[in-house]
Amino acid sequence: MIPSKGYAVHNAQDKLAPWNFERRDVGANDIIIEILFSGVCHSDIHQVRSEWGPSKYPMVPGHEIVGRVTSVGSAVTKFKSGDLAGIGCMVNSCGDCGNCKEGHEQYCEKGKVVWTYNAVEHDGTTPTYGGYSDNIVVNEKFAVHVSDKLPLSGVAPLLCAGITTYSPLRKWKIGKGHRVGVLGLGGLGHMAVKFAAAFGAEVTMLSTSPDKEKDAKRLGAHKFCLTKDAAQVKQFKNYFDFIVDTVSAPHDYNMTLRMLRTNGVQICVGIPPSPIQLTGQLLLGNSRAITGSSIGGIAETQEMLDFCAEHNIVSDVEVIDISTINEAYERVLKSDVKYRFVIDIASLK
Ligand code: NAP
Numbered sequence: 001m002i003p004s005k006g007y008a009v010h011n012a013q014d015k016l017a018p019w020n021f022e023r024r025d026v027g028a029n030d031i032i033i034e035i036l037f038s039g040v041c042h043s044d045i046h047q048v049r050s051e052w053g054p055s056k057y058p059m060v061p062g063h064e065i066v067g068r069v070t071s072v073g074s075a076v077t078k079f080k081s082g083d084l085a086g087i088g089c090m091v092n093s094c095g096d097c098g099n100c101k102e103g104h105e106q107y108c109e110k111g112k113v114v115w116t117y118n119a120v121e122h123d124g125t126t127p128t129y130g131g132y133s134d135n136i137v138v139n140e141k142f143a144v145h146v147s148d149k150l151p152l153s154g155v156a157p158l159l160c161a162g163i164t165t166y167s168p169l170r171k172w173k174i175g176k177g178h179r180v181g182v183l184g185l186g187g188l189g190h191m192a193v194k195f196a197a198a199f200g201a202e203v204t205m206l207s208t209s210p211d212k213e214k215d216a217k218r219l220g221a222h223k224f225c226l227t228k229d230a231a232q233v234k235q236f237k238n239y240f241d242f243i244v245d246t247v248s249a250p251h252d253y254n255m256t257l258r259m260l261r262t263n264g265v266q267i268c269v270g271i272p273p274s275p276i277q278l279t280g281q282l283l284l285g286n287s288r289a290i291t292g293s294s295i296g297g298i299a300e301t302q303e304m305l306d307f308c309a310e311h312n313i314v315s316d317v318e319v320i321d322i323s324t325i326n327e328a329y330e331r332v333l334k335s336d337v338k339y340r341f342v343i344d345i346a347s348l349k
């Protein structure tokens, strides 16, 4: 077993604190990565607090991982020692079903996705632990190559916030000629703005925070709508082809449905803890649709990272010491993050 150091919680009320644990040994198809940066996703907070149903404790969160490969198993071909590598939300799946074979491992038909933390390996007993730690052991298939052209702290959030917004924008072929609203300017929202603008769409930031207008425009938004102001919301009635909804808390889905034009689509990527409520007439009246999307497959994650390296796209980050992680969570909960916290794992040592 490999001795590891990280930050963990032991129950839903706990604060994150230093914790020593063990990782599995490096198998033939595994690589071990010395973690350099680990992003802080709102999903970490949901799971730390058991907001999506009971979590598994102790939990080491973190699924936006960038680091350097320090050793590889005997059968590994994709990486060598010294390479940069990234890991996102998944570390395994069945590999055999239609969805896995088509590169949609996150939708594994056998339900055998193994999440990077808050899960157990296929042996049914070994817990998975995430990126708020000094190393991680992973099957090479679930690691992606990271370019050395971009600042690594800004790359880490691409492994979740990046792919989660890139994937549905690509699936719906969003680009030139489309009006896109992005609801919520946080980790996912700021990446949705960057990608939608890079793909040529007209982007409007839909935010509850008036002080984010300037940043939204710097990130690539063409317009800004303060969603707390009914008069501003009304100006966008029947306006958007697509709305990417990144909000983490319960909110008014009818407000955004009204903003969609005929055949408009609301793509939900935020995962509020409670069920959503919709008014049927708002859907059928204008043939609107509401759909969801979960992260993206491994091949598409590599495609997204390559696109970012080519177009110089990274996340806007506040790099923090791991000792300040609990305060960072409080700031995320107040929508006060510009626009992703990333832990410098050197601060663990
Ligand atoms: P985040 O950084 O906290 O951003 C969420 C943003 O939503 C906030 O900055 C805020 O933006 C807005 N917001 C917060 N509370 C609100 C409320 N009560 N009403 C309206 N707007 C509110 O979170 P994140 O890391 O981007 O994650 C967002 C959500 O996506 C989380 O639920 C997370 O679990 C989920 N997620 C899903 C996937 C997936 O695969 N689908 C992957 C990763 C994360 P403004 O200040 O602009 O209003």
Ligand code: ZN
Binding pocket: 041, 042, 043, 044, 063, 160, 161
């Ligand atoms: Zn995430």
